[in-house]
Amino acid sequence: MRRFKLFLDFEKEARWLNEMASEGYDLVGKSFGYRFRKSKPDNANIKIDYRLFKKQADFVDYYTLFEDSGWEHLAGTKSSGAQYFKKVSKDADEDIFSDIDSKAGRYKRLSQMYLSLAISYLPILVALVTTKAIHVEAFFNPKQLYFTPGLWDKAGADFWGAFLFETPFAFFRGFAWTAFPIMIALCLIFSYKAEQRYQKIKKS
Amino acid sequence: MKRDKHIPLTETVYYILLSLLEPAHGYLILQKVEELSYGQVRMAAGTLYGAIENLLKLKFIQPVESGDSRRKVYKITEMGKEILRLDLERMQHMIGITEESFKRGGIS
Known part of the structure; x- marks a missing residue:
């Protein structure tokens, strides 16, 4: 089973995953959404860390430390960021963090990731603006986005047929670029929210 | 002498x-820390x-070389020993x- 959800709060996300486990859905992977496997309901203790790795060996060393300590690595890859662990040993502690700083630190890394993502979209936006690929006038005069010759002189079914056929193309021509500023804005908002959470946990 | 900014170390x-x-x-390391701190x-x-x-x-x-391909092994450096x-x-x-102050103040 696949589920799509977006969390900016690791505690909330872990709570949801524990609920899913109590209904018998075990997390087996997260790439394009969360992947679950049906099994028997289980009182799981799932915790989430956020880390990116440059080398595969660093990643293996990282999750091996958790597995040695009684936490099974459920999901996450070298460059996925979020790393999901489930407590499997009775002797393990109840959390994967033992101090406030490290518990907060994952929000700092999440915030930095969103910020660098926002920055990496910027050159694309700049390129679109400087190459005049963006038609701001199209907001006020969408007619110029239709290229069918004599479209506006047609009438009745003839007009509607041609108009509706071209509308999806015109829409992309005119507004596809808005995806970039929207992405940048979202990334900046997420980065800000993660930073806020970091500050809040550090102060607690 | 100016004190090193990493002193005092956390526990x-x-x-x-x-x-x-x-x-x-x-x-x-986790096991040793627990052991050393009783x-x-x-x-x-x-x-x-x-x-x-x-x-x-x-x-x-x-990091130091080890036979374990899954686990990285570490060792303290000279700088680490100095700070310790x-x-x-x-x-x-x-x-x-x-101890001196306690003795003088009669606190045992």
Whole structure:
């Protein structure tokens, strides 16, 4: 089973995953959404860390430390960021963090990731603006986005047929670029929210 | 003399450095820290990983070759030993001065 959800709060996300486990859905992977496997309901203790790795060996060393300590690595890859662990040993502690700083630190890394993502979209936006690929006038005069010759002189079914056929193309021509500023804005908002959470946990 | 800005070390950092006088991988560090502190300091995996990363950056510890392909092994550096010694001296001074003051004040 696949589920799509977006969390900016690791505690909330872990709570949801524990609920899913109590209904018998075990997390087996997260790439394009969360992947679950049906099994028997289980009182799981799932915790989430956020880390990116440059080398595969660093990643293996990282999750091996958790597995040695009684936490099974459920999901996450070298460059996925979020790393999901489930407590499997009775002797393990109840959390994967033992101090406030490290518990907060994952929000700092999440915030930095969103910020660098926002920055990496910027050159694309700049390129679109400087190459005049963006038609701001199209907001006020969408007619110029239709290229069918004599479209506006047609009438009745003839007009509607041609108009509706071209509308999806015109829409992309005119507004596809808005995806970039929207992405940048979202990334900046997420980065800000993660930073806020970091500050809040550090102060607690 | 100006005091090193990393002094005083936190309790966890002190025990990690102390446990790395001998080479050890992550989980072994966790066990040694618990042992050295008589069970007073129990570190979790996520916290230790961050601490190791930080100590590597400060060059207080360094990775060493090992036969284990899954687990990295670390050892304290000369700089790490020096900082450990400085913190020991700081604590020795505190202990000495406290015992003296207690004796003078009749506190046992």
